[in-house]
Amino acid sequence: MLKVRAQPRGRTRERILELAESAVLEKGFAATSIEELVAAAGISKSGFFYHFQDKGELAEALLQRYLDRDEAVYNDLFDRADNLNEDPLHGFLVGLKLFAEMMDDLPHGHPGCLVASYCYQDQMFNKTVRDLNAAGVLRWRRRFRGHFDRIAARYPPRVEVDLDALADMISALADGGIIISKVAKDKSILPKQIMLYREFIRTIFLGTETQ
Amino acid sequence: MLKVRAQPRGRTRERILELAESAVLEKGFAATSIEELVAAAGISKSGFFYHFQDKGELAEALLQRYLDRDEAVYNDLFDRADNLNEDPLHGFLVGLKLFAEMMDDLPHGHPGCLVASYCYQDQMFNKTVRDLNAAGVLRWRRRFRGHFDRIAARYPPRVEVDLDALADMISALADGGIIISKVAKDKSILPKQIMLYREFIRTIFLGTETQ
DNA sequence: GGCCAAGTGTACTTGTGGTACAGTTTTGCA
DNA sequence: TGCAAAACTGTACCACAAGTACACTTGGCC
Incomplete structure (x- = not known):
């Protein structure tokens, strides 16, 4: 050197x-x-x-960093949206729109989700890393479940849905949307999926007759 | 030996x-x-x-086999559901329910989607394999888009949605649902997501006031 | 009884992870 | 300014797995 x-x-x-x-x-x-x-x-x-110390420690540090950053970014985004609006539903809908716009603004599309990547290489990692991954998913569920509890208190759901499943849906749709975007080489797919989810949330709590 | x-x-x-x-x-x-x-x-x-010939040929054969099987299974499932019912919407809703039940019946949950796995190891594969993967996604889009065209002709959508995006949504939700199920070690998540999607389809074409 | 698919056995090259450790440069701080 | 600790470098190793190459063998079938 x-x-x-x-x-x-x-x-x-x-x-x-x-x-x-x-x-x-x-x-x-x-x-x-x-x-x-x-x-x-x-x-x-x-x-x-x-x-x-070894490659495994890199794997752990990598995931930890990813989860920390992720949480910071989305906490910030949804908190900002919530503070812009008194109403929990409309605040959340703004948050989802900001989320979709953020995904749309990425010049080369979303680079990928480490949680998904690790998921498909599960056996390579130790228990610590797998638990870290699981905790990341549950954190997302808790975050969104909180939103839905506040929203449902004011807007009785017009469709019978399990709020935990509805919370998981955004994780699934984001991870799946990233994959479909990447495979189909069309970066617009992911933001469109977020906006579709937003539409679903809207009809659940506001119904279709109000449109 | x-x-x-x-x-x-x-x-x-x-x-x-x-x-x-x-x-x-x-x-x-x-x-x-x-x-x-x-x-x-x-x-x-x-x-x-x-x-x-080499490991790459294994990759190709593996994906080709996966896509072929996948198509056969889901063509069969949705065709069967469609034939049980004259109405395209209700036939499709039956198909989605069968889909969810099939996922629920897997003893250890869904073993994983090769398309998603390959997606997160993209650089390992040649163009043939990547194109095969992309074609797989587009085939799903076309299949479901066909359903929605027939449904929308009879039931004008009550919510403004892009039918291609709606078709991609099932792929995204399935792939994402598999990931969330695996990471959270809860095999019930995937079938629940399919049923949520079914609920979304129902409200799009039937509205919320009919419930 | 000969052909060919479906193998075996062996030897080789390369890449990668990981270890060990002594030496060197840079930073931060008192 | 000086010094300890942090952040490296360089070199030399080992063990093993992936992957390649190719000549040889076996068994079923027409």
């Missing part, structure tokens, strides 16, 4: 995580080699093992 | 494909080794390469 320059705290680790995330989303975890990561990050193999 | 017994035509190949499919759905394609497959199939490594 020509340049030998230690980075400020945490910088290199972040860079590795960033590179690893996109590689994992494109090829999967098993096919992402440490060697390609260190080459891209411009460090040596030893540098990698300075930051992570 | 102690036993040297050639199998009747196609038998061994099928066995490899069967073993490969479940292994790929559990660990991903890259992490599925040829060695473990041949060990499980009770043949030698050379035997594998007699049936498949």
Whole structure:
């Protein structure tokens, strides 16, 4: 190596995580080699093992970072939407619209969901990572279930639905929408699915006769 | 090897494909080794390469088989439901219910969707495989779009929706539902999502006031 | 009794994960 | 300014799995 320059705290680790995330989303975890990561990050193999004990620790850090970021972004988005509006239903509908717009604004479409990626490589990971993944899904359910409880208190549902299932539906639709978008190479599919979900929520709590 | 017994035509190949499919759905394609497959199939490594030129050919055959089976199963299911009922809407609603029940009856939940698995390991595959995957998604869209055209002719939609997006929604929800089911380790999630979708279809074409 | 599908056996190359450890540079702080 | 700790580098290894190549063998069937 020509340049030998230690980075400020945490910088290199972040860079590795960033590179690893996109590689994992494109090829999967098993096919992402440490060697390609260190080459891209411009460090040596030893540098990698300075930051992570082994590849499994990378997997864990990667997912933890993803879940943390995800939660921060969507908490912010739905809180902002809620604060714009007194009514819980209309606040949530604004949130869903912002969500759809955010997905629409991604220049190359959504890069992929680590939870989904890990799900299809389950056996590669230890219990800690699998539990982390499960907790991520349940967190989404709880977040949206909270919205629906507040909404249902004011707007009795016009359709008989299980509110937990309705909360899971947004996770399923987002993960599925990402996949269909990626496979069909049409980035507009995901935001459209979010907007369809929004339409469903609207008819559940407001009915169809009000249109 | 102690036993040297050639199998009747196609038998061994099928066995490899069967073993490969479940292994790929559990660990991903890259992490599925040829060695473990041949060990499980009770043949030698050379035997594998007699049936498949390389690992890529296995990937292709695997996906092709999956898509063919998938199409046969769902064509049969929705055709049967349609023939039970004169009305296109009610026939389709019966089909969705059968679909949900089928998912509910799987003893260990849905084993996973190869399309989704391949999607998150995209860079591992050649163009043929990727095109095959995309064609699979478009086939689902066309199938359901056909249903909606027939339904909408008789029941003007009560909610403004894009029928192509509505057709994609079932693919997204199925793929997403599989993921959420697997990650949360709750096999009931997927059938519930299908039934929620069914409820959405019902309100779109019948409205909420008829309930 | 010969053909051919369906294999076996063996040897090889390459890539990857992981270990070990001594040395070097940079940063942050007092 | 000086020093300890952090953040690396370089080199040299090991074990093993993936994948390749190819000559050889077996058994069923017409």
